[in-house]
Amino acid sequence: MSFLDTICCAFGAIVLIYMIINAAGARSFQRDTHDLRAEVDRLEEEVLDGYKELPDIVRTSGGWNRPYQLVDITGKLPSLK
DSSP: OHHHHHHHHHHHHHHHHHHHHHHHHHHHHHHHHHHHHHHHHHHHHHHHHHHHHHHHHHHHTOOSTTTOOOOOOOTTOGGGG
């Protein structure tokens, strides 16, 4: 075997190892982003559910005409307890 054949074979092995490592990293990245996307979707749904209950809270607290007064809503939303 010549020196040039040995160098080419080593270079090919290095490229192959690099591609295998890159492919494994991409799959891990996709799995992590999938989990994070599911968490974001769950939080968005929780926020939208809160917006659905907002008119009831405003109506029971006296409306929007109290601009700088804090309103106690801890008993009005079950998720805030």
